[in-house]
Every structure is written in C-alpha cells, then in structure tokens.
Amino acid sequence: MSALASIVPYLGLTAFRRLLTLPKALAARLMGSTSSEPNLQTIREELEKFEGGSIDLEMDDQSGIAIMMLNNPRRLNSLTGKMMVEMANHITVLEKWSAGKGLVLAGVSGNFCSGGDLTFVRKALHYGEEMAAFQHDTLTRLLNLPLVSVALLQGHTLGGGAELCTACDFRVMSSSARVGFVQIKMGLPTGWGATTRLVRLFGRQKALALLTSGKVFSAEEAQNEGLVDHILSYALHPEEELSVCKNWLASNYCQYDADLTQTVKASVVHCDISGDLVDSLKVERKAFGKFWGGPAQKAALDAKIKHK
Numbered sequence: 001m002s003a004l005a006s007i008v009p010y011l012g013l014t015a016f017r018r019l020l021t022l023p024k025a026l027a028a029r030l031m032g033s034t035s036s037e038p039n040l041q042t043i044r045e046e047l048e049k050f051e052g053g054s055i056d057l058e059m060d061d062q063s064g065i066a067i068m069m070l071n072n073p074r075r076l077n078s079l080t081g082k083m084m085v086e087m088a089n090h091i092t093v094l095e096k097w098s099a100g101k102g103l104v105l106a107g108v109s110g111n112f113c114s115g116g117d118l119t120f121v122r123k124a125l126h127y128g129e130e131m132a133a134f135q136h137d138t139l140t141r142l143l144n145l146p147l148v149s150v151a152l153l154q155g156h157t158l159g160g161g162a163e164l165c166t167a168c169d170f171r172v173m174s175s176s177a178r179v180g181f182v183q184i185k186m187g188l189p190t191g192w193g194a195t196t197r198l199v200r201l202f203g204r205q206k207a208l209a210l211l212t213s214g215k216v217f218s219a220e221e222a223q224n225e226g227l228v229d230h231i232l233s234y235a236l237h238p239e240e241e242l243s244v245c246k247n248w249l250a251s252n253y254c255q256y257d258a259d260l261t262q263t264v265k266a267s268v269v270h271c272d273i274s275g276d277l278v279d280s281l282k283v284e285r286k287a288f289g290k291f292w293g294g295p296a297q298k299a300a301l302d303a304k305i306k307h308k
C-alpha cells in the first residue's frame with residue numbers, strides 16, 4: 001500500500017481511489033452475489049447422477065507411468081458428470097502413488113475430448129457454477145500431481161477438452177488433430193479453469209486471443225502458438241500414437257528415480273503457487289537436503305558421467 005500511496009501526488013486522489021476500487025468492482029461484476037464456499041461432496045453426489053462414459057486408469061509400477069483414458073467414444077469423449085467424478089477419484093489415487101513418475105491423459109478411439117457432453121450440459125443448465133467448482137478442484141489437483149503429465153491430443157480437442165489439456169504439464173498432438181477454445185462460440189467463458197491456466201502459461205495477451213477468437217487450430221498452428229510441445233509427425237493408428245506418446249514422456253522426463261522425480265515436480269508446483277521467494281527457496285533447500293549424499297548422488301559421482 002505504501003508504494004501505491006506514493007503515486008498519489010502524480011495521479012491525484014480521485015484517480016488513485018478509482019484505481020483501488022477498480023479490482024473490487026471488477027470482481028463484483030464477475031462474481032455476482034455468490035459468496036459461500038462450494039460443498040464439493042454435495043456437488044459430487046449431484047454430478048454422479050449424470051451417467052454415461054467412464055474414465056479408466058491403468059498404473060504401471062514398473063515404468064512408473066499411468067494412463068488415464070477418457071472413454072465416451074460415441075460422443076467423442078466429451079465429459080459427463082459421472083466421468084468428472086471418476087476423474088476426481090483417480091486423481092486422489094495418483095496423488096498417493098509412490099512408484100509413479102508420469103501420467104498420460106488421452107481419449108479412446110482417436111479423439112481426446114470434445115468438451116462437456118452436451119446431453120449432460122442440457123440437463124445441468126442450473127448447475128454451472130457448482131460443476132465449475134468441482135472441475136476447478138479436480139483439474140488443479142491434476143496440474144499439481146507429483147507426476148509429470150502429458151495430454152495426447154488426437155482427433156478433436158474442443159471447449160472443455162482444450163481446458164483439460166491445459167491442466168497437464170505437456171501436450172503432444174497428432175498431426176491431423178485439431179484444438180480450440182470454442183467456448184465463446186457456445187455462449188460461454190471457460191468453465192474448467194483454462195482462463196487462469198492460460199494466463200499463467202502465456203500471459204494476458206495470448207490467453208485473451210485464444211479465448212475470444214474461439215479459433216480451432218491445426219497441429220502446426222497449435223505448435224506455433226506454443227500450445228503444443230511435440231507433434232507426432234507421421235500418421236499412426238491411435239493406439240500406436242498412445243504408445244509413442246508414452247515413450248516420449250518416459251524417455252524425456254521419467255528416466256530417473258520416482259522419489260526424485262516427484263520431489264522435483266512438487267518443488268516446481270510449490271514455487272509456482274507460493275509466490276513467496278523466501279518460502280519457495282526454503283522448500284527447494286529441503287528437497288535438496290533430502291537427496292544430497294544419497295545413493296543416487298553417490299552412484300552418479302562414482303560413474304564419472306560426462307554430460308555430452
């Protein structure tokens with residue numbers, strides 16, 4: 001406040017007051033009259049009633065890589081309420097998976113996800129803010145898992161599907177796939193947290209452009225936008241692409257000890273969300289102390305590695 005107050009002589013008192021009240025006014029405009037915290041348990045019970053599809057989780061202790069599949073192929077893997085609850089449950093399991101290093105999020109039958117299941121959406125038109133609260137909790141936990149995560153974008157990744165892929169650390173895209181934040185064309189802002197994540201990923205300008213244009217991008221365009229980290233350059237059967245994506249994750253980011261990989265990811269998440277330099281450094285120092293002088297460091301020292 002004192003730094004802000006020092007600009008009063010330059011700005012004038014009225015303009016200064018307006019500057020202070022603007023964020024509150026903006027918040028009120030955006031938030032309406034809602035004030036109470038959402039009860040996620042009650043929302044979960046309500047969402048479970050919207051059936052259809054499933055989310056399937058496979059965890060491999062050997063490789064430390066899990067695969068979470070969106071499974072609603074008749075509707076291009078769009079999400080029902082039941083699928084949202086299943087995803088939340090699986091993330092709770094993954095949060096405690098000590099052998100884990102990585103997670104691939106993909107869809108069955110050659111599509112990632114075409115957003116919210118419109119059959120569900122039509123029945124849940126009274127329940128938007130509640131569903132958003134549930135998805136915000138789930139996708140924040142997905143983003144903050146102590147695993148390196150990658151979304152495999154095949155076929156269609158639209159609306160909520162595009163939101164979903166921003167809750168992973170990386171995105172791999174098949175060369176013929178398409179991705180777009182089409183919510184604005186459906187008369188909506190984002191419901192599953194992508195505005196917040198896009199601003200953090202790319203800054204205000206690009207987030208605004210992606211969200212207000214509703215543009216659907218090819219793989220090459222998405223890579224130019226920085227939305228995608230790797231394109232599968234040659235066409236393969238969707239299941240082969242899943243296997244290539246898993247290997248991409250394993251060979252790039254999951255080669256080392258699970259405890260060490262999880263500590264590195266958890267430290268990155270902590271630095272990202274704490275916003276406090278001193279606190280962040282304390283967590284980083286603790287993590288370092290845990291591995292310093294440990295077996296992996298000693299083995300590496302003995303191996304006299306040349307990092308060519």
Ligand SMILES: CC[C@@H](C(=O)O)C(=O)SCCNC(=O)CCNC(=O)[C@H](O)C(C)(C)COP(=O)(O)OP(=O)(O)OC[C@H]1O[C@@H](n2cnc3c(N)ncnc32)[C@H](O)[C@@H]1OP(=O)(O)O
Nearest residue numbers: 074075076078114115116117118119156159160186190191
């Ligand atoms: C709350 C979520 C919200 C958010 O806030 O983020 C959103 O997600 S908004 C975005 C919602 N998604 C859409 O609006 C996608 C609408 N669908 C399409 O644009 C097209 O289907 C497609 C994805 C471009 C694919 O086109 P095409 O290849 O021509 O296939 P079909 O159109 O024939 O689709 C096959 C089949 O799948 C059904 N489908 C597709 N997407 C959805 C969906 N999101 N929900 C329910 N069903 C979906 C489509 O209706 C077809 O079924 P049948 O009509 O029974 O053949």
